[in-house]
Amino acid sequence: MPYPYFNYGPSNCNARCNSGTGRGQPTRIRILFPDSQNTNVRVTTRNNGCKCTGPKKINVVVCLNNQNNGNDGGNDGDNNDGDNNNGDNNVGDNNNGDNNVGDNNNGDNNVGDNNNGDNNVGDNNEGDNNEGDNNEGDNNEGDNNEGDNNEGDNNEGDNNEGDNNEGDNNEGDNNEGDNNEGDNNEGDNNEGDNNEGDNNEGDNNEGDNNEGDNNEGDDNEGDNNEGDNNEGDNNEGDNNEGDNNEGDDNEGDNNEGDDNEGDNNEGDNNEGDNNEGDNNEGDNNEGDNNEGDNNEGDNNEGDDNEGDNNEGDDNEGDNNEGDNNEGDNNEGDNNEGDNNEGDNNEGDNNEGDDNEGDNNEGDNNEGDNNEGDNNEGDNNEGDNNEGDNNEGDNNEGDNNEGDNNEGDNNEGDNN
Incomplete structure (x- = not known):
């Protein structure tokens, strides 16, 4: 509100001299209102010269015009539109994002895994992570962050610690979201696609082997084969409508497998998406890759599909250098493991479980x-x-039921 000036006139507002002779000049009072709530009022006085000697007495009558302006307000506000945020979302913790057009997917964001949001506080929240979309990210070290990966949908990893997560699990890379509870989440890790392990004894396991979604294998050279490819474990695909398909699952690239009932599954576990195992040299194979468990691919367009993508659990790529990460590894989402030289593969990569792909541009994110x-x-x-x-x-x-899907099965990349 404006600064009011009070010039006090006769009766109660004149400056008077308590002793001496004569009257002083009227005193001008300036009252500064620093805000609309009339708090911390500062009063300054100026006396234009009292010709008297002795102390001066000033009687002041003030009527405060308390405006507020209504709200306090809103605030429109501490809302905010908001701590949402549209948001820690954001488009986002997304991020263009864990989003990305994304494990988002449009996104693990999405607008968002947010979403307005898996945001929500936040796409974290403690993330889409939360400890992340890993988080150590969806990651997030990100919604990833360091990406949806971030390192990765990894994040360390789609790992994150792990692609686990309890996991890229999530209930899962699932997700119910790309987690999410998150693209983790607790995390897209979470402790993790390790964890001990998106390990676990193990995304092995002995295993999504099983001996195997191996077997030697879901290898075989293999569950390859060039492959469990094949163009492929695609196929259009290891999609198929699914990366399923009843699929690169298979019951499967699980099996009870690289999902299955999940990418877990008991799981991408399984005893395990290991396996010595969904390893195999292996659920790799050059591989559960294949060009690949890709395929264009474990995509397919794909485990995509536009899909487990979708533009995508891709990501360039659920790949990721990587759901890797060095990694969804870890030593390891290692594991001697869902490696495998393996669910690696050069890999569940693939260029890869990418796919153009389970990519997708993508749980990608540049990316998961x-x-x-x-x-x-x-x-x-x-x-x-x-x-x-x-x-x-x-x-x-x-898993989920799942990045399964009945699934990344397929009856299928079973083999």
């Missing part, structure tokens, strides 16, 4: 990318672990 669920590798020595188990990257699971 990562070059990628690759990893060399979701490998890792290995998504094993004993194993990416966990019970596990189980989870009921990156």
